[in-house]
Amino acid sequence: MQEYRDLEPEELALDSSFQRWQLGTDPVAGAFWREWLIQNPDKADLVGKAASLLLSLHTTYGQQFTERLPISEHEIQEEISRLHDSLETPVVSAKWFQWAPFRYGVAASVLVVLGLFGWHQLRPSANKTPETYTELVAQATESLSEVNNTTDRPVRVDLPDKSTITLYPKSRVSFDRQFAGTKREIYLSGKGFFEVVKNPSKPFYVYANGLITKVLGTSFTVQAYDGAGQMKVVVRTGKVAVFTQKEVALNPKKETYKLDGIVLTPNQQIVYSTEKIQLKKSLIENPVLLEQASQKQQFAFKRTPIADVFATLEQSYGVPIVFDKDLMRACYLTAAFTDEPLFEKLDLICKTINASYKQVDGTIQISSNGC
Template sequence: MQEYRDVEPEELALDSSFQRWQLSNDPTASAFWQEWLIQNPDKADLVDKAASLLLSLHHSYDQQFSERVAISDSEIQSEIRRLHDSLERPVVAVKWFQFAPIRYGMAASILVVLGLFGWYLLQPKTEKTGVTYSELVTQVTEPLLEVSNTTNAPQLVNLPDKSTIMLYPKSRVSYASTFAGAKREIYLSGKGFFEVTKNPSKPFYVYANGLVTKVLGTSFTVQAFEGARQMQVMVKTGRVAVYTQDQVALNAKKETYKLEGVVLTPNQQIVFSPAETETHLTKSLVEKPVPLEQAAQQHTFAFKRAPIAEVFTALEQSYGIKIVFDEEVMRTCSLTASFSDEPLFDKLELICRTINATYKQVDGTIIISSNGC
């Protein structure tokens, strides 16, 4: 996994695997680059700069393509140099964009964009709206009970299996009066916090405007208001699987007791943008991770010349979040500090500042970069 170590940011930005990771969150590409970052933590800066260049180019040329604006050689070279200069690196010749000196029409513009970003930018740009709550409910043959929260405060909903939903204002849910079949199914529009009674033999599904959440027993929040630009699933405890309503093999997922799709653990979330041209789920940490209930009682976060590996292990166990670092490079690093109720990211900021390191999150994992102590 060393073949990318000596490339420049602009070269990495044009790599197809790197593009699939950054632009479409392709699972195979994501797994590869996460592993590559773990093995090459000193190259985090290279990845950051390449990602900035790629995303800036993607936004600029995707907009021009959607507006059917022709793109000339000089425009491409100018944009590359401008974005490259913004990264505070010397301008280099970009040999990939040396085309014949003619004025391009629409067909040539498509080829230019194809060379930059791959086949996915040529897909039809029809707006996706997902499957609405009303459409889902009308497809169900058995009678459903509906609860609609028209108040200004959260409302507790008790389900037949003793699970509960804290239903937020302007939200509604529908469900069967008894969960008699092989699965428990809930239909949601809006926001609800679910505490699901564990039953591995009868999976629990939440269908929310194109987003499907599947659990066996856990607690999590689904926020999926109809017409919203983004929808979220945030996990408090246990493991949750999330996928979209229109994904292939949906029926197969519904008939199994395994957690498939994108699996989330505590303090992780999924963000889904149904109106985007290319459907994908973006996995990350929640904005304010909180300690797990049992772990919060066990860890005081008081360290005296503690090896940094011990510090990161304590944070991992407390928040249920994976922290990746090069233990060999940081073997001499230690910490003397005492923390109380500071947010996790404040703790990480203080720790990294003390040991001259940096951190970033990738797909719900914290990655620490350091040259040693």
């Protein structure tokens, strides 16, 4: 959200998300901007100026756009003059705020842009980022195959590259029949468990109602039902990067492989709140042993340095454990575990060495005063 702080009012007025909020066409955008103002109270004046300009232009030219009439140079000059003449007249913006007028010669630059490109730049539905399954499938350029699971049990979907999807009830996917391009792209509505064949030269993307998950070869679950308030990505093996369609929209010149997604490893998940426009990384409720560890790992310790104990847990569950090695250098553990869940193991270990732990951003953080 930092990039909005650096905009001029006329630039903000041309932002599609800001327009959808001010013109009342997108409740999700409205929630985003209300939260943004809470986090950036010093930018209220910026928002007010942009809103005043946008609403003025919308009032003046909305009808002309509806009737497909061109905006003339004379009308542009008249609007510039009108804006300057209203310097001492209060202006009411959108329904959320009331602002004082602004002395802004840059209004002219906005109007010139509108004169060049037409009022469609400010049309409420213009430049809307495609997010839903229907929108994404509609904009796809390749010929897609669709599988719709209308049964009451999961079904297996075989993809052209030998990857598979376990598609849950009330879910559907669409994909290129050949994966002929430089990317393997899947469009999902609902819930699916993916087992992806590795192919570094052709990355694998899952687009699911506002979330994008990128992998090279791994297994993971995506849950993103139409109209749901939360979306979720859970990793079983390998590594994925998760980012949102809005991030792509805000960086239109940036390739998706260069976007700064949130990286997930086994036993980690992302929960995306559509109301708060927020990605939250955490551990899954009950982390499981990695496949390679489940068959050979022993959890028997006899006066073992605590650093080695935590390293064993990290390797077995793939969950980062953060602690102060110097402070806990004198801590040792003698214990034997079998099939206890990870958090139960940690409870017992921490009680033994007089420590505590908490989950932070998909990791385990240990607190201790030493031994």
